[in-house]
Amino acid sequence: MKRTLIFFSVTILIGLTVVFLFPYYAINPGVLVKGHSNLRNNCFACHSIGSGAPTENCIACHNLSEIGIKTSAGALIEKPNSKTSQLHKSVADIQCYNCHTEHNGLSLENATLNFTHSVLPKQTLNNCVGCHLDKKPANYLHNSVSSDCSACHIIESWKQAEFKHELLGEKNIDCRNCHTNKIPDDGIHKGLANNIRCLQCHSTNAWKPSTFDHAKYFRFDKNHPSDCSSCHNLKENFKSYTCYNCHEHKPSEISNKHLEEGIKDFDNCVKCHRSGDEDELKRKENRNKRDRGDDDD
Amino acid sequence: MALKFVFSKIVPSIFLFISLLLLTILIDYLLHLSGFVWVGKYLGIVGTLIIISSFIYSLRKRKLIQIGTPKRLLQNHELFGWSGALMILVHGGIHFNAIIPWLALFAMIVVVASGLTGKYLLKEAKESLKEKQIELKSKNLSPDEIEKELFYNSLLVDTMQKWRKVHMPLTMIFAALALLHIIITLLLWRW
Numbered sequence: 001m002k003r004t005l006i007f008f009s010v011t012i013l014i015g016l017t018v019v020f021l022f023p024y025y026a027i028n029p030g031v032l033v034k035g036h037s038n039l040r041n042n043c044f045a046c047h048s049i050g051s052g053a054p055t056e057n058c059i060a061c062h063n064l065s066e067i068g069i070k071t072s073a074g075a076l077i078e079k080p081n082s083k084t085s086q087l088h089k090s091v092a093d094i095q096c097y098n099c100h101t102e103h104n105g106l107s108l109e110n111a112t113l114n115f116t117h118s119v120l121p122k123q124t125l126n127n128c129v130g131c132h133l134d135k136k137p138a139n140y141l142h143n144s145v146s147s148d149c150s151a152c153h154i155i156e157s158w159k160q161a162e163f164k165h166e167l168l169g170e171k172n173i174d175c176r177n178c179h180t181n182k183i184p185d186d187g188i189h190k191g192l193a194n195n196i197r198c199l200q201c202h203s204t205n206a207w208k209p210s211t212f213d214h215a216k217y218f219r220f221d222k223n224h225p226s227d228c229s230s231c232h233n234l235k236e237n238f239k240s241y242t243c244y245n246c247h248e249h250k251p252s253e254i255s256n257k258h259l260e261e262g263i264k265d266f267d268n269c270v271k272c273h274r275s276g277d278e279d280e281l282k283r284k285e286n287r288n289k290r291d292r293g294d295d296d297d
Numbered sequence: 298m299a300l301k302f303v304f305s306k307i308v309p310s311i312f313l314f315i316s317l318l319l320l321t322i323l324i325d326y327l328l329h330l331s332g333f334v335w336v337g338k339y340l341g342i343v344g345t346l347i348i349i350s351s352f353i354y355s356l357r358k359r360k361l362i363q364i365g366t367p368k369r370l371l372q373n374h375e376l377f378g379w380s381g382a383l384m385i386l387v388h389g390g391i392h393f394n395a396i397i398p399w400l401a402l403f404a405m406i407v408v409v410a411s412g413l414t415g416k417y418l419l420k421e422a423k424e425s426l427k428e429k430q431i432e433l434k435s436k437n438l439s440p441d442e443i444e445k446e447l448f449y450n451s452l453l454v455d456t457m458q459k460w461r462k463v464h465m466p467l468t469m470i471f472a473a474l475a476l477l478h479i480i481i482t483l484l485l486w487r488w
Contacts (some may be wrong), residue, residue: 007466011473015397019481026396027481043485052487097487103394 030103033111046102058096064088083131090124117155126150140177144168165204175199188212188238219275223248243269310413317379317409321386328387337388344384345475351377375416382409397481401474408471411464415457422456 019026024040032040039045046053061072068084070076091099099115117125128149129136135158136142136149145151145167152161175198176183183189201212220226231241243249258266272281328334354374356362382405389402426447433443 003462004465004469008469008473011470012477015400015474015477018396019477022396027398027478027485028395030392030394047485049484050488052485054487 028103031105033102033104033108034106035108036102037106053097053102055096058100064092083133087124087131090121091119093121094119144173186235215274217274218270221276224276241270307417310417313379314410314413317383317386320383322391324383324387325390337390340384341388344381344388345479347377347381347384351381375412378409378412382406397474398478401471401478404467404471404474408464408467411460411467415460415464418456418460 015026022041023043024032027043028040036046046057048054048057063070063072066074066085067088068077068081068086097114098119100111101114102111104110104113124130126148129147132149136147141163151167152163154160179198201210203211214220214226218224218231224230228238229235230245231243232238233242233245234240243254244251254266258264274280325337328336351374353362353365354367354370357365357367357370385402385405389398393399430443430447433446438446
């Protein structure tokens with residue numbers, strides 16, 4: 001028992017000697033940041049017993065209002081950092097160790113790895129561009145929205161953004177400003193004029209399903225099926241169509257029939273015939289006449 | 298015969314020692330990968346408490362306490378010593394920052410190696426004792442005579458006493474270095 005106690009005591013004595021002679025090498029929990037390397041063997045310059053490195057010890061050298069402007073020795077910094085200065089002024093009520101850890105390597109960047117946005121007061125937290133001004137992308141989308149980044153982005157990750165089109169407001173924004181090269185290279189879309197807006201068929205929630213209503217132009221039925229090629233000969237332009245692909249509609253007969261009625265402009269069939277129902281047009285004309293009060297009877 | 302000896306006696310102890318080191322690396326890697334490195338800090342506290350609880354065996358052996366059976370407590374001593382060491386190794390991680398904690402860690406590894414050697418010696422001595430007992434029985438000696446003979450030829454007691462002369466000082470060196478590390482941390486850390 002005595003022997004073991006001797007081993008214990010001798011080890012304690014040797015250990016304590018090493019701690020007092022070479023405190024930095026004996027007990028440091030990690031490489032001290034370069035700026036504090038002069039304090040390597042003076043643990044109590046920053047530490048107080050039982051309370052780690054309290055803020056009082058930090059601000060004894062680092063005047064909070066001068067951070068980013070002056071060095072701890074009071075000399076003006078060659079390139080003052082207004083962002084750092086502003087940030088530290090806004091967090092005067094929190095403890096330095098909430099963000100700073102000095103035993104994390106020589107680099108100053110590593111010394112602030114403890115920083116999380118949760119320590120910031122609400123006012124500073126809501127003003128993202130106060131610190132991240134140079135981070136706002138200079139593109140059409142970001143120029144069109146407000147500077148409230150949190151409307152789309154989350155603090156943890158810039159890339160996990162959830163954009164809501166409502167943020168663009170009532171502005172008459174052309175989708176193609178952001179969705180460049182997204183217009184499909186097919187007959188339906190290729191022939192569209194530039195003034196036709198995507199929103200006429202698609203919604204901002206999803207590209208599919210679209211709400212394109214072919215019945216607005218021509219209603220399908222069993223004799224007039226929805227397979228495009230029945231009427232649209234030019235696959236690259238769905239604005240063009242013909243009714244003469246079908247043997248029912250012979251150009252000479254159609255011409256005679258219309259000329260008999262005194263109709264000379266009959267090239268654009270769907271202008272009057274919105275379906276295969278032959279009587280539809282007649283019914284429509286009669287209704288119009290009745291509405292005008294000039295009934296034939 | 299030699300191969301059988303190696304596999305039945307030496308390999309289990311070496312396996313326990315190597316698995317301790319490999320598991321440390323694996324757990325440390327997984328903690329880094331999952332962003333749970335902070336867990337390591339608390340594993341130091343838990344590991345220390347587990348190792349301290351393993352010393353119940355030492356107290357029972359010296360009759361300072363009377364709870365439990367020595368055999369069961371020895372099993373706990375081995376289990377708690379090994380698992381506590383694993384947690385402290387993960388706590389230390391693979392960082393070389395300060396002399397005192399690293400010497401404490403190194404001393405702990407040596408104590409574990411010493412403990413596993415003791416485990417092997419105990420097993421070996423017990424088997425020799427059993428063989429001796431069978432030999433004496435075959436000579437038609439009475440149970441009292443056998444016990445008397447075994448008492449005077451107690452290989453088990455001799456072997457373990459010699460081993461303990463090494464294991465205990467090593468444990469004390471580890472305990473002293475660990476205590477220094479804990480006290481310094483208690484003083485300078487923010488709690």
